Structures are given as C-alpha cells and as structure tokens.
Amino acid sequence: xxxxxxxxxxxxxxxxxxxxxxxxxxxxxxxxxxxxxxxxxxxxxxxxxxxxxxxxxxxxxxxxxxxxxxxxxxxxxxxxxxxxxxxxxxxxxxxxxxxxxxxxxxxxxxxxxxxxxxxxxxxxxxxxxxxxxxxxxxxxxxxxxxxxxxxxxxxxxxxxxxxxxxxxxxxxxxxxxxxxxxxxxxxxxxxxxxxxxxxxx
Amino acid sequence: xxxxxxxxxxxxxxxxxxxxxxxxxxxxxxxxxxxxxxxxxxxxxxxxxxxxxxxxxxxxxxxxxxxxxxxxxxxxxxxxxxxxxxxxxxxxxxxxxxxxxxxxxxxxxxxxxxxxxxxxxxxxxxxxxxxxxxxxxxxxxxxxxxxxxxxxxxxxxxxxxxxxxxxxxxxxxxxxxxxxxxxxxxxxxxxxxxxxxx
Numbered sequence: 001x002x003x004x005x006x007x008x009x010x011x012x013x014x015x016x017x018x019x020x021x022x023x024x025x026x027x028x029x030x031x032x033x034x035x036x037x038x039x040x041x042x043x044x045x046x047x048x049x050x051x052x053x054x055x056x057x058x059x060x061x062x063x064x065x066x067x068x069x070x071x072x073x074x075x076x077x078x079x080x081x082x083x084x085x086x087x088x089x090x091x092x093x094x095x096x097x098x099x100x101x102x103x104x105x106x107x108x109x110x111x112x113x114x115x116x117x118x119x120x121x122x123x124x125x126x127x128x129x130x131x132x133x134x135x136x137x138x139x140x141x142x143x144x145x146x147x148x149x150x151x152x153x154x155x156x157x158x159x160x161x162x163x164x165x166x167x168x169x170x171x172x173x174x175x176x177x178x179x180x181x182x183x184x185x186x187x188x189x190x191x192x193x194x195x196x197x198x199x200x201x
Numbered sequence: 202x203x204x205x206x207x208x209x210x211x212x213x214x215x216x217x218x219x220x221x222x223x224x225x226x227x228x229x230x231x232x233x234x235x236x237x238x239x240x241x242x243x244x245x246x247x248x249x250x251x252x253x254x255x256x257x258x259x260x261x262x263x264x265x266x267x268x269x270x271x272x273x274x275x276x277x278x279x280x281x282x283x284x285x286x287x288x289x290x291x292x293x294x295x296x297x298x299x300x301x302x303x304x305x306x307x308x309x310x311x312x313x314x315x316x317x318x319x320x321x322x323x324x325x326x327x328x329x330x331x332x333x334x335x336x337x338x339x340x341x342x343x344x345x346x347x348x349x350x351x352x353x354x355x356x357x358x359x360x361x362x363x364x365x366x367x368x369x370x371x372x373x374x375x376x377x378x379x380x381x382x383x384x385x386x387x388x389x390x391x392x393x394x395x396x397x398x399x
Contacts, residue, residue: 068208072215079219083226090230093237 008127012134018111019142019188020195025111028102029143030184035159039147040140041095045088045103047136049080050112054132056080057120064121073116074107081106111139150187154179243275243303246317247287250305251277256397258287263393265386272382274390276397277305277314283397284309286390288382289319292375297322300331300371304379308391312345316376321368328368337362337369341376346384349377 003011016022019029028046032038053076057064064072085103088096096103106112115135120128151158153175156168177183239259247258256278264271277285285307291299301320306313318332331337340359344350350373351357354366361369383390 064211065204065208067204068212071212075212075215075219079223082223086223086226086230086234090233090237093234093241097241 005127005130009130009134012131012136012138013141014138014199016135017138017142018135019139019146020192022111022114023192024114025109025139026188027105028109029146030181030188032099032102033143033147033150033184033187034154034179035098035151035164036144036147037095037159037161038098039143040160041088041092041099042102043136043140043143045084045099046106046109046111046139047133048084049077049106050115050136050139051129051132052080053077053112054115054120054128055125057116058123058125058128061121069121070113070117073113073121077112077116078107111135146187146191149191150178150183153187154183242319243289246303246319247275247277247305249317250287250303250315251279251285254278254285255281256283261397263396265389265393267382267386272386274393276394278397283394285314286383286394288379290375290378290382292371292373292378294367294374295321295323295371296328296365296367297324300368300375302372302375302379304376306346306379306383308387308394310345312343313341313376314343315339316341316372318372323365323368328362328365330362330365331368331372334362338372346380349373349380 012018014021018024019026025046028042032042053073056076057073060072060076081104084106085096088099088103115132119131123131148158152167155164155174155176156172157164157166159165178187244259248254251258254277256276258275258277261276261278261283262273263276264273266272272288275287276283277287279285285305287303287305289301289303291301293299298321300318300323303317303319304313305315305317316338318338321329321332323329323331337360341350344358349357350359352359352361352366352369352373354361355370357373359369359373
C-alpha cells in the first residue's frame, strides 16, 4: 500500500515514533535525557545523520550490491556521524562534552540502520528524505519530552542553552531519583504506558 | 566473479570518498576545535590557577619550540605585570592513561602558583578526584621549583589521594616535567613575556 508523501513524514511523529512505538534507540534515550538541552542536542545530531544517510543510501540503492549492503550502510552512516561529531566539537563544544560517547555511538543506533535497511534501500530519494526527517524529528521530540519530565521532576528546572530555568516554586522538593539511571527506565516505562493508553483504539 | 568485482569497486569507492570528505572537514574544523578546546578544557584550569589576573590568558599566549615539539605558554598578568606562565604537561602512568596538568609558575620567584588537571580518564570517585577535589592540587600551591615533586610514598611531600596513588604519581610527574621544561627554557620565556607588558 503506497502512502502519500505527507503520511511518509507524519508517521515518524506518532505512529512510528522511534523510542516509544518502535522501541528502538533506547541507549541514548535513557542515557542523555538528564536535561532538555542534552535531549535536543542528541536528537538533532541523530536527525542530521538520519536524513543525510537516508538520502545517500536511497540514491545509491541500485548501485550497492546486496551482499555488502550492511557494510556500505555502516560506512555511510559512520561518515555522517563523524561529520556531526566534528561540527559539534567546533561549534557547540560544551554540549559535545556532555553527550560524550553517545555521539560516536549514533553509528550503531538501530534507528538509523533500521531506516536504511527497511526504508531507504527500497524507496526513492524524496520519500527517504521525508521518512528520515519525520523519524528524526519524532526522535528529537521524544527525547525532549522524556528529558523534560525527568528534569522537571528531578530538579525542578528546564535547561536550555546552558541556562537552567527554574520552573517549580521554591517549595518544590526535587525527586532526584528520576534523573539517576534507574529513574530513566521508570520514566521511559511510564511514558510508554501513557502512549499506549492514549493510542489504544 | 562480476559480482565480486562490483562489491569491491563499490566499497572501495565509497570508503575512499568518505575518507576524503572526512579529511576535508577535519582540515576545515581543526583550528576551530583547537580554540574550543583551549577555551573549554584548558581555559577553566588556567583561570582557576591564575586567580585575580587582569588579562585573558587564552588570548595572551606564545609558543616556544622545544626540540621538535611546539609548546604553548599562557601568560598571566597580575597588577599590570606579566609575572606568571602556565604550561600544560602530561604525566605518564595514570590509572587510565596520561593525566594532563596545567601548571602555573611565578616567573619572578620561581615557584608554583598552582596546578589543575585538564584531561584524564581516571576512575570516577577515585583518581578523578584529582580534578574535582581542590584539596589535592592545592598542595602544590607555593612550592618552590627545586626538586622533582613526589608523593610521600616515594619520599616526597605530596599526600597522594587515598586509593589513587597512581593518579597522584602521574600528577607529580606532570608537575615535575613542567618544572624541568620551565627551568630549561626560562631565558626564552622571560624574553617572550616582556611582549605582554601593558
């Protein structure tokens, strides 16, 4: 069943939103969502890699022999990740330091290889671009949503561009467990639960 | 056979192309990244060491060639007098590799103003306290530059961080290296520093 171009884009925002619906890319989702800012940075970097690799893989899909396709995809994805890493180092160094190892780890992010294998290798360039953009934005929004919940409950702030904004009143007792690693699982589980409740027909 | 050749060609071309692209981007961003590292990794360490300076030590820096390596020196201006330099050295033998140390030296009195850890991969909560716990590096403050610095276990005066002797040794080594480097290059350093008089 062929989808319209708009559907191709919109599906990434809700029906196939990576961490919550496809339950992919959980490693960065759990690890970096301590602050909203980190979530945005990670999401944008991933979206950049996803869009670029989708376009390139889609345009080369007829040239790449199927036996070495995974190797080729990894080369392409790794190239874009390194570009993203260099650019972040050059222009947003503090953010780069905070995300640390999770930037190079985008290479092995299931979302990207998954989209390459399941979508870009079978569809045209423009469709792949829309697919990458949709999934990328969906991933970014999910990270931001999860990070906002965790940061708000755990510290009572929302951090944007290095500046924590105090949201909760002075009487607020931070629930710091939620910004720790186990809290990430708890928050993710609760959000999955809410998503499923809302999406249930 | 044909398929074999096609696989080889595609992968080779792809890898070559991406290698070239990355090299180009690396070249373009190299300088910018250097500045960022100066600002965000070395900058904080230098500014903590040079408390109360009136200049920007990142901007006021000079380089001296020591054998084959280019060394950067950061100048600290106190009360209008460029009287201190900071050098970064790397101490071998840390638990997780080399420990980078910024060493501030008072040029007038030949003594340490202070030191600060810049880069390391030591264990969090153990060796990493060399960076986060100011009481360890504070021991270096005001020491005169005569003998190499050593931890007490090795007959020196520096109390090692408990549970992190290796890290402490690496820091001492780095400080001693900086001391040696400074004493060796002192005439050139003094000469260069005159340029920063305001």
